[in-house]
Amino acid sequence: xxxxxxxxxxxxxxxxxxxxxxPGHPDxxxxxxxxxxxxxxxxxxxxxxxxxxxxxAQSSFELALHMATLAPQALERLDAEGFEIxxxxxxxxxxxxDVPTAKAFFRDLDDFILRYRYNDSVATFDDVIHRTYxxxxxxxxxxxxxxxxxxxxxWTDTQVMYLPYELAALPDAASNRKxxxxxxxxxxxxxxxxxxxxxxGEDGQxxxxxxxxxxxxxxxxxxxxxxxxxVRLEAKLLRDLPGLVAEIAELRGPWPAELExxxxxxxxxxxxxxxxxxxxxxxxxxxxxxxxxVHAATIDPTQTMKNIRAEKRTDGKPRFGAQEIAFxxxxxxxxxxxxxxxxxxxxxxxxxDMPSSTSLGKNPVRRNDDVVMPVNPNTQxxxxxxxxxxxxxxxxxxxxxxxxxxxxxxxxxGDPAYVNQVKHKYRAYxxxxxxxxxxxxxxxxxxxxxxxxxxxxxDAMIEHVIDHRNGSEPSDRLFRRRVRNERSLAVxxxxxxxxxxxxxxxxxxxxxxILLCEALxxxxxxxxxxxxxxxxxxxxxxxxxxxxxxxxxxxVRAKIxxxxxxxxxxxxxxxxxxxKLLEEQGARHKLLITxxxxxxxxxxxxxxxxxxxxDTRRALQExxxxxxxxxxxxxxxxxxxxxxxxYGPARYEVVPNAYRLPMRMAEIYRHLTT
Amino acid sequence: MTKQTHITPQLMRIDEEPFYQSVDDEIExxxxxxxxxLPVLLKGPTGCGKTxxxxxxxxxLKRPLVTVSCHDDLTTSDLIGRYLIVGDETVWVDGPLTAAxxxxxxxxxxxxxxxxxxxxxxxxxxxxxxxxxxxxxxxEQVEAPPEFMLVISYNxxxxxVLKEIKxxxxxxxxxxxxxxxxxxxxxxxxxxxxxxxxxxAQKLVKLGQMTRxxxxxxxxxxxxxRLLVHAAQLIASGVKPQAACTAAVARSLSDDPDxxxxxxxxxxxxx
Numbered sequence: 002x003x004x005x006x007x008x009x010x011x012x013x014x015x016x017x018x019x020x021x022x023x024p025g026h027p028d029x030x031x032x033x034x035x036x037x038x039x040x041x042x043x044x045x046x047x048x049x050x051x052x053x054x055x056x057x058a059q060s061s062f063e064l065a066l067h068m069a070t071l072a073p074q075a076l077e078r079l080d081a082e083g084f085e086i087x088x089x090x091x092x093x094x095x096x097x098x099d100v101p102t103a104k105a106f107f108r109d110l111d112d113f114i115l116r117y118r119y120n121d122s123v124a125t126f127d128d129v130i131h132r133t134y135x136x137x138x139x140x141x142x143x144x145x146x147x148x149x150x151x152x153x154x155x156w157t158d159t160q161v162m163y164l165p166y167e168l169a170a171l172p173d174a175a176s177n178r179k180x181x182x183x184x185x186x187x188x189x190x191x192x193x194x195x196x197x198x199x200x201x202g203e204d205g206q207x208x209x210x211x212x213x214x215x216x217x218x219x220x221x222x223x224x225x226x227x228x229x230x231x232v233r234l235e236a237k238l239l240r241d242l243p244g245l246v247a248e249i250a251e252l253r254g255p256w257p258a259e260l261e262x263x264x265x266x267x268x269x270x271x272x273x274x275x276x277x278x279x280x281x282x283x284x285x286x287x288x289x290x291x292x293x294x295v296h297a298a299t300i301d302p303t304q305t306m307k308n309i310r311a312e313k314r315t316d317g318k319p320r321f322g323a324q325e326i327a328f329x330x331x332x333x334x335x336x337x338x339x340x341x342x343x344x345x346x347x348x349x350x351x352x353x354d355m356p357s358s359t360s361l362g363k364n365p366v367r368r369n370d371d372v373v374m375p376v377n378p379n380t381q382x383x384x385x386x387x388x389x390x391x392x393x394x395x396x397x398x399x400x401x402x403x404x405x406x407x408x409x410x411x412x413x414x415g416d417p418a419y420v421n422q423v424k425h426k427y428r429a430y431x432x433x434x435x436x437x438x439x440x441x442x443x444x445x446x447x448x449x450x451x452x453x454x455x456x457x458x459x460d461a462m463i464e465h466v467i468d469h470r471n472g473s474e475p476s477d478r479l480f481r482r483r484v485r486n487e488r489s490l491a492v493x494x495x496x497x498x499x500x501x502x503x504x505x506x507x508x509x510x511x512x513x514x515i516l517l518c519e520a521l522x523x524x525x526x527x528x529x530x531x532x533x534x535x536x537x538x539x540x541x542x543x544x545x546x547x548x549x550x551x552x553x554x555x556x557v558r559a560k561i562x563x564x565x566x567x568x569x570x571x572x573x574x575x576x577x578x579x580x581k582l583l584e585e586q587g588a589r590h591k592l593l594i595t596x597x598x599x600x601x602x603x604x605x606x607x608x609x610x611x612x613x614x615x616d617t618r619r620a621l622q623e624x625x626x627x628x629x630x631x632x633x634x635x636x637x638x639x640x641x642x643x644x645x646x647x648y649g650p651a652r653y654e655v656v657p658n659a660y661r662l663p664m665r666m667a668e669i670y671r672h673l674t675t
Numbered sequence: 676m677t678k679q680t681h682i683t684p685q686l687m688r689i690d691e692e693p694f695y696q697s698v699d700d701e702i703e704x705x706x707x708x709x710x711x712x713l714p715v716l717l718k719g720p721t722g723c724g725k726t727x728x729x730x731x732x733x734x735x736l737k738r739p740l741v742t743v744s745c746h747d748d749l750t751t752s753d754l755i756g757r758y759l760i761v762g763d764e765t766v767w768v769d770g771p772l773t774a775a776x777x778x779x780x781x782x783x784x785x786x787x788x789x790x791x792x793x794x795x796x797x798x799x800x801x802x803x804x805x806x807x808x809x810x811x812x813x814x815e816q817v818e819a820p821p822e823f824m825l826v827i828s829y830n831x832x833x834x835x836v837l838k839e840i841k842x843x844x845x846x847x848x849x850x851x852x853x854x855x856x857x858x859x860x861x862x863x864x865x866x867x868x869x870x871x872x873x874x875x876a877q878k879l880v881k882l883g884q885m886t887r888x889x890x891x892x893x894x895x896x897x898x899x900x901r902l903l904v905h906a907a908q909l910i911a912s913g914v915k916p917q918a919a920c921t922a923a924v925a926r927s928l929s930d931d932p933d934x935x936x937x938x939x940x941x942x943x944x945x946x
Contacts (some may be wrong), residue, residue, distance in 0.1 A: 132937045132940060134937075135889060135892070135933070136940045138892055139885035139889050139941050140885055140889070142888040143888075155770070243946070244917075244942075244943045244946045245943070245945075248943065449750075463760055464758065466765075467765045572783075630839075649833060651832045654891050665893075
């Protein structure tokens, strides 16, 4: 592109490309202005801007044109790399906010340039989240919920750990990335080592988290509290993670002199929150103050307690970190009478009355019930269902005959451009998984004792000679032949289209399916994709996206784009129906892969909790008896609590971040089928 | 049948006690199974000590050990034996399974699911009350002496649908569940096998446990005891602990750059 021998584009050529990029855009004056602006640029710059114009047009014509108009100014001050970052930031802004915000971003070039220079040293949440996740899951043994804090603070409500969107406190990006890790670890340590909950001391007195509330609005006290807790927690971490503590010490530098008197006491390995509070009270009687320490996470008692109360946890124990409350093994939790009771209560409830705490509290499996409730459909009249299925009632120990009414509902095609956008986004990755799958496909098999083939079969030859000498009739199968490995495999993808998948989960599911289809087209594996959802046992729905006999063509692509969150997750009936379809396939190996975001769940009629879980388990067992192997991929962090019971210990995978799902899916598929 | 030359390979005996740290009552159970002439199935993740256990038991019971690592091209002949032509005559050479049966040895078929399904069927008559091996090629039926013992292993953590052990096979075996030992026991093993101090061994075990927390969340399996021992051995021969763990643990567990980086973070955090 930088070849100077290539001449600049003429006005008319630029005009043509802009028009092609923005077909039918009404703002012809604006387009003309943009074209004129691009004319004096070098060819490399022209190509650069036109390339990004085309890319941006995928997301918004208006924004793309705005960017192209400002591009000449931007290119005076930014190199090609900076320009690309500028455009990508604007497009991100549009995705996160809206077009006007993104336009404002493009206009404020000064601000961007200031930040771009400083960007060399900044680390963002997105840069570090995946590593931080794995790191914390490894040290805690739990899949934690880590999110961006809107107020740019690092704190935890004992359920979710919040981190700032970006960090620039230290001079270089690598240190700031380390800072993220340190902050996150300290947040985990707050819950693990009793910042919000303390075991009773020797005198039997527990320091409850309520003690923290009295500092609620005193900023100096909270600052000191955070620093003192950082001292105490660092000492706690020292035993298992000395390397990390050395890293923390390096990041924070020496402790401020003001803290010196507190160090000996709080560095004891058995120091508790009570010690911190005593030291803190002593400090508060003086006028000692320290500046906020970069690595010490904020402790926000008011916010945190609010959350703990909302959870109705009278014991005040935090959800993660405290190993003493590790969940019981699966079945006993679901025999919990209270949990069942909640499900029954749901039956009599009017839509909209659903308490948001139904699935919180003691119940170990959580899901986001952000489902909007229309009229309860169980009171509506339904047409004759396409299929009827029995459902397992674990309390009766018997099937409810023809209890589930299943309807096959077509998927409304979505935006046809969607698939191309996804393919573009993951182009490098698609290439990579294709190559990996190519390897499976390329695994040839050597057949011995063939009548014809590429090379002699020595074993067969020897037998031939022996038989000949013994006087028996020798075989004429004396060759070895290389053949394509036959994979007699049929795979059903069962996609959760419940309401809770709306938004990013749904998007992750669609992206995963596209990546899978793109890759699977290489193999001859027979596969189908069906969505499922429903509302009560009289309206279970199944959405064919790709049937076994359908090709992966434009209509299938449009249907994948059209996958959207619907209602609830009545899983058993979907498993029964789809395993029946799978069974009809002649393949030797049959695999049912569920992509989901939570446990089986339906509105009212007891499907919540035990009933749904047991019915699904039964349906999966039925499938297993018919030679169908099942596997579940979920983004439900609590998945490990119930999935072993449903699918078996090695037959599921929790992908804690939805954005990792598309990438993991293809790998999981490869593992499952090789 | 005309008289033919047979060759039966000499089997190795284990003279020196292989290190094995018992975890539960598995040694007594195995001895009981050996006494009763029952075949044994060892289930467990890779590198948790299954093979070492068998070696130890062979030493303890003073029986020769024949180990066959199964793979998808393993044919019946590879187990039972085949004819070869030596000079001007045909010679039957016993395969490892036949040799083990004749010698009253322990035959250990490692990773049985990797073998072709038709191959696994030949062990069926050996693994029930009949205790015989049929050699179709020359119509011989070898009766197993009481000392002969069949041991197979498999890793239930493998997720592939193509690799499952058939019920008709597995239901002939007494099954032993293996898992990674508790931290204290594992540290003892790592220290003893790897030749490192207790402190280093405990850190390695801590690291191993952390990686096992990632099973199903990006890793297929966490670091096995074997990997930890490897890391320990590197450390014992003078490699810095971090570098040893990077090579023996982080890099061998994953190729994913994100995951390797996170594993590296863990290594750095522990040491």
